[in-house]
Amino acid sequence: MRIEFVEIANFRKLISTRIGLSADKTVFVGANNSGKTSAITALRYFLVDRERTSFCFNDFTLSHWPGIDGMGAAWEAAHVAQQALPEPEWDAFLPFLDVWMQVEENEVHYVQGILPTLDWAGGRLGVRVRYEPKDREQLQKDYLTARADARDLQTAGAALAEEKGQDAAKFQVAIWPQTLVEFLQRRVTRYFTIHTYVLDPSACVDPLHGRAQPQPLNGNEPIDGDPFKGLIRIDEISAQRGFGHAGESSIDEGEASGSGSTSRKLSSQLRQYYKSHLDPYESPDARDLLALKAIEEAQEAFNVRLGDGFESPLKEMHTLGYPGVTDPKLNISTRLRPVEGLNHDAAVQFVVPMQAGGASINLYLPEDSNGLGYQNLISMVFRLMAFRDSWMRVGKAQSKASDDAIIPPLHLVLIEEPEVHLHTQVQQVFIRQAHKILRNHDQLGAGSNFVTQMVVSTHSSHIAHECHFDSLRYFRRLPASEHAIPTSCVVNVGEAFGGEQETKRFVTRYLKVTHCDLFFADAAVLIEGPAERILVPHFVNSHAEFDKLAESYITWLEIGGSHAHKLRSLIEKIGLTTLVVTDIDSQDAAGFSAAPVRGADYTTRNHTLKTWWPEIEELDALLDKPEAEKSKDYAAEQFTLRVAYQCPIEIEFKGAVTEALAYTLEDAIVVGNIELFATLPGTGLIAKFRTAIADSADFAALSAAMKDALKGGSKAEFALDLLEIDNPSDLKPPKYIREGLLWLAAQLEQKQTELGLVAIAPVEAEAVADADAGDGVAA
Structure with missing residues (x-):
């Protein structure tokens, strides 16, 4: 059993997106503001039970807001005209997550509650988790009441102005709520909740042009209870890990923090691990007897010392007449709990060996004295081990579980930006070892009865290069269409090469060796050789006309014209705006390299120019090619490529x-x-x-x-x-390079305009303070 893919719709930038999950680890990559965090947040909000109250109205895709306001306006118009109210049509606007799993027939006992038909015989199963109104009619009624109150207040203001003989405009202010969106920005958690539905595997279709095609529910009734209980265990390590000094932690050190806790202190994690798996007071076995005996003896000795220490103060109380003959006497005793030995800043220390006078001694420093990188690494690794052991019910966790509770066959672990505070080598080690740590158990390993799927979002090219292309999911920003906002789609990078394994191998090795940040850039510039690699960025930094490029995230890839075309399938798949700066590489009729000459039947040896763009071999035709025709528009993929070579x-x-x-x-x-x-x-x-x-x-x-x-x-x-x-x-750049760079600058300026057509209006301060608004961050 495993999660095959998820489809996220109407959630922030992800208006309709399919994300395939690899069997072991899936890594989200992409430029800034491409939707990676939105995807991780959607998985958290929809799947982690305690996070389901974290929704806010800003999680609804912005392009739907006008439609929601239009629906509210239609209700109000009908209400004012005393006509029948339109039915609330919410389905097109509601955020949801479809989880599609591959389940074997012999695993049917895990999925009985989500079977689409009684004759299901293994294969694909789907569940929709949707954020929707609890009662659509009540929401409609309350909104219309709020609007009526707002109109009445406006009318009262106008009457007051008339009574005082003043301009009515002075009394006209924007009374909440002006629109349905404004109403829900304060009230969404009051009126909305999570419901789940069984999906029909036969109605599941492939995405069209990168856009998911989720099936309509057609009046399906929601499922009672949580369909993932006993089926999927979900743990997370969020990007907000609370690193810093001990005083910065928001976690109460006296409370156990759950698996999703943001506490970074190893002592807090050790204390929680101890309570869950090691506490000798919980279902003790023979191995705990010696520890319990030692605790008992220490407790008795401490009680004797307490009695001696408090003897004088208690006698002094006798002078006050207490206790009398009939009053209960005071007795002071202690109760030793081993876990309290971890409840202090020095519970975890780092040993620093040193030489002094020929002798070796150890010095001990608290965990805050260690570097942030190692704190982060140790914290994340220990949490992964704790996730695994809690899932497998290691130690005392087994006795705490109810007799009828089964171990979920699927473990989904979400890790957000693990690269924080880690230098590059440690980032690479972590991503290589993380899944192995999650599988390091007798019942796991290479077995298939229990499956671990790890999902990681990252901005680190070092983490991306350490992963196989098949595990990378590229989040691509799509420009806004008219009257809409920018959205994102997700590309399975492993599918970019089809069956061309040799090309895939070359590109994989090339990107790893060059450490390029292709998956995180706004645009790519492929350049011919080391001289171009040095000088083209120098031109950009030295001439004001290229300032737009200096402000953008551009990856510079040094790759010759004979190899640049091998990146074609990858660039076309991820839809990255690209400029190829290459040489014309003219040759004579005999095939020997020769300086370009017109009218001599010369050709080019450059594979990029011959096979990618402009797909011309004759030198004269290349020399006469207008600048406007040196770019290639990919309409379906919504990006453009341009070549720049020596021109007359x-x-x-x-x-x-x-x-x-x-x-x-x-x-x-x-x-x-x-x-x-x-x-x-x-x-x-x-x-x-x-x-x-x-x-x-x-x-x-x-x-x-x-x-x-x-x-x-x-x-x-x-x-x-x-x-x-x-x-x-x-030093002026050559004409062909200058024109290519100016084209790229224009493309990036247009792209930034398209990606920023709509700004999110800030929620009123009053709304933020409203308890019903809930917490959330704008999409």
């Missing part, structure tokens, strides 16, 4: 105006900056180019001289030398 430019050299055809980045830079290089001091290629400019009679001679110079020169050294130019803005 018109220059004046030695008194003659000519068309310059560059062959590499280096000669393109020189051609665009001839006046600068004519006097630029330096050695290596800079000196050779300076000499070539001085000695060449025309551009043809200069082109030949530059080609000869590049044969024996170091391109990377040349790029580094250019970084030392006193005024970086004096």
Whole structure:
């Protein structure tokens, strides 16, 4: 048994999204504000029982708010006109989570309460958990009453103004509630609750263009009780882990914190673990007898000492006439509980060995003295062990369980941003070992009777690179359509390559070796070689016209034109805006590398230009390609790709105006900056180019001289030398790079506009203070 996928609808940015879960671990990746946190929060709110009261109205997808207000306006119009009220039509707006599981026929005893039909014989099962009105008619009635009260108050204000002979506008204020949305921002927890429904596996269909197609309920009746009780155990480690000094913890140190507690103190977790699994007072066995005997003897000895210590104060009380003959006498005794030995800041200490006078001694520091990284790592690992042992009922947890309670066959563990405070190597170790820790039990391991599925959200490229592509789920931001807001869809990265295992292997290794942050970027720039890798970002940082790029999250991937096309399937799958900066790589009819010449039947050797875009091999056609046609729009995927390669430019050299055809980045830079290089001091290629400019009679001679110079020169050294130019803005980028970067800047500006069309209106301060509003964060 395992969760195959979940579908989240109408929850924050996730208007209709399917998220497939891997058999062991699933990692959510994506750029900022792409919906990763929304997905983890949805799983928590819908599945963790104690979190179900955490909903607030801001969890409803923003694009539905006008429709909800329209429904409220229709109610009010009918009510004012004394007509029959329209039926409350909430179904299209309600947040819900569909959980789809694969269950074997021999596991039917776990799922009897959610079987769709009596003849079900194994396979897919689905349950919908929906946040919906408790009583739709009562909600409608109370809203109309609130609106009537608001209108009456406005009328009274106008009458008062007329009575005082003042302008009625001075008495007109926005009385709550103006709309149904405004009403629910204060009252949603009063009128809404969680209900669950059985789904029909035969009506489950695949997503269309990345958008889930959840089935309608068609009048289904909700299930009584919790369908996941005894079926799924859910634990979580949230991003808010409360790290810092001991005084910052909001957890009462005298109370047991649950599995979802935000307490980061290891002593608190140890105390809870002790109570659950080790306490000798709970169903003692033979191994506990020695401990209980020692506690009893210590308690008796302490009682004797207490009696001696309080003898004088008690005698002094006798002078007050208490206790008298008939009064009960005072007796002071102690009760030792071993768990209290962990109820202090020094319960957990770190040992620091040191040498003093030739002797080895140990110094002890409290846990707060350890680095935040190790505190976080130790805390998370221990919580994973505690989750596992509570699930498997290790130690005293077995005796606490009721006789008829069964161990749920499925354990779902949610971990939010484990990389907090961890340096990169520890991040990688954690993601490699976390699932193994959750399975480190005699009944688990590689067995299939009990299944552990771990879901992790992260912003760390190091964690992403440590995971197999099949476990990555890329959250992609979708631009807003007209009169709507931006939403997100989820891409299974493992499906990007189809059956092309060789390409998948290359991309996996390449991304891991280069440590790129492709899965977290706003855009990608694929560049040809080390010189481009150095200089293209330098151009961006040195010229004000590229400021938009400097403000954006861009990943720079150094990959040659002969390999860039191998990233095609991945980039098209995740829909990432991409600029490919490459060389034209011209060759003559015999297939030998040659400087570009028009009308010579030359072609390009560049696989990206031949097979990806613009899918042209003839050199003349590439040179004549208009700039507007160098980009490719992916309408269905809603993103754009552009290629930038050396293009003809018109220059004046030695008194003659000519068309310059560059062959590499280096000669393109020189051609665009001839006046600068004519006097630029330096050695290596800079000196050779300076000499070539001085000695060449025309551009043809200069082109030949530059080609000869590049044969024996170091391109990377040349790029580094250019970084030392006193005024970086004096070095102009080649035309093809400049136009490509300006295109990318325009794309990102348009994208940011589309992703930010609607701002969330702040809830009134009065509403925040209202007890009915509940807690929540804007989507």
